Amino acid sequence: MVNRRAFLTQAANGFGAVAFTALMAQEHTRGADQGLAMIQGKHHFPPKAKSVIFLYMDGGPSQVDTFDPKPLLTQYNGRNPGELFEVAPTQFNNNGTLMGSPWTFDKHGQSGIEISSLFPNIAKHADKLAVVRSMTSKFPEHTSANYFLHTGHGLQGRPSMGAWVTYGLGSECQDLPGYIVLNGGLIPPGGLDCFGNGFLPATYQGSVLRPSGNSLANVRRIEPTPEIQKHKLDLLRQLDRQTLERYGQHDAIESAIANYELAFKMQSAVPEVCDISGETAQTQAMYGLDHEFDPTKIFARECLMARRLVERGVRFIQLTCPNVGHDRWDQHANLKVGHEQNAKAVDQPIAALLEDLKQRGLLDSTLIIWSGEFGRTPFAQGADGRDHNPFGFSIWMAGGGIKGGTVYGATDEFGYKAVEKKVEMHDLHATMLYCLGLDHTRSTFRFSGRDMRLTDVHGNILFDILA
DSSP, X not given: OOOHHHHHHHOSSHHHHXXXXXXXXXXXXXXXXXXXHHHTTOOSSOOSOSEEEEEEOTTXXXXXXXXXXXXXXXXXXXXXXXXXXXXXXXXXXXXXXXXXXXXXXXXXXXXXXXXXXXXXXXXXXGGGEEEEEEEOOSOXXXXXXXXXXXXSSSSTTSOOHHHHHHHHHOOSOSSSOSEEEEOOBOOOTTGGGGGOOTTSOGGGSOEEEOSSSSOSTTOSOOSSSHHHHHHHHHHHHHHHHHHHHHHOOOHHHHHHHHHHHHHHHHHHHHHHHHOOTTSOHHHHHHHTTTOSSHHHHHHHHHHHHHHHHHHTTOSEEEEOOBOOSSOSSOOSSOHHHHHHHHHHHHHHHHHHHHHHHHHTTOGGGEEEEEEOSOEEEEEEETTTEEEEEOSSEEEEEEETTBOSSEEEOEEOTTSSSEEESOXXXXXXXXXXXXXXXXXXXXXXXXXXXXXXXXXXXXXXXXXXXBO
């Protein structure tokens, strides 16, 4: 059998012709790949979800102001927290008094889940959500906490969860990357390594797209004719062939070959998926593309593109927050204005995404995850902010495999630390993989002398929130 590398080193027509042939045979190839995946047993058990949309709330939303109401916190507003419970060191140790939430909480849906007035639109979908109120992290500062959230490890260099998912399952889409990050304008602390492939082959790293304008640099052909482009691609083939003949197998070269093939197909696929002019005016308004607040427009476009990417079979899509004019959800001061503006940017678009996926029959096969890297303290930092809090915070999940209208776990009466059904980041990752039909203990890659995995030697599936 001749593998792709050998074929490309011997073929006369080069990368352009190979990629063009693959593009023309996309539908046939997609079906064959799906069948091959099942024969090879890539799913360890029947999947509930085919794809993931990760709504990443960069900076750490406050759990006691969003999805974890604490009436006692309001009752003791202004009291010294040290008089009521032991206060652990915080990131900046500028601790003020207990601070009740500036927002009200109401019960929503048949499930009666209590959600802050920050999210009037998401609250309409309460019965779709599984809210986890006992999430924890091992790290109190952004960079390590971001690596932990994205890769299951607090240090730089590990594969991200998107890379693990595409490594385990591949993609149903032949002309777009399997792992796409939609850049709303804020790359998180930790940088692009949050979306990296680590020790996995380079083809599994996240591809960053902008939700508007020139979505991907150099994706459009700059040569005046396809023939000139083909000659350039053929030159690259010759250079790679010479390198392979000299050095033998090499992941970087193999990944470059795969990237050339994919890049050729993306020249038509990326502009098409980013062109939302064919969406109805009603759909665009539902997402908030006509909103007066520019950050809402940006995130609306991200959410709409996420739905379009799911329709095309992209496996893992991550959305990052837009710039609202000051820091992300990281409100060390001016909590009220900061959280209100961040919520205003994402509330309507996320609600529209849930509704749109439901209407199109895609929600049951799409796992939605909403999470920051940690939460915030129930007491003030200074006078009107909240410091980092990894001891207990809230996330939610919805869609493929998730039992909606569910609340899991609890923090203490002040919303400071998880005290009931404590959840670790590895548990989130294990549950995500389970919904995709993967056993997290068997999704491994041999590296540095042992079988590595996203959950390392940890992870428990949260069966109580599964449908």
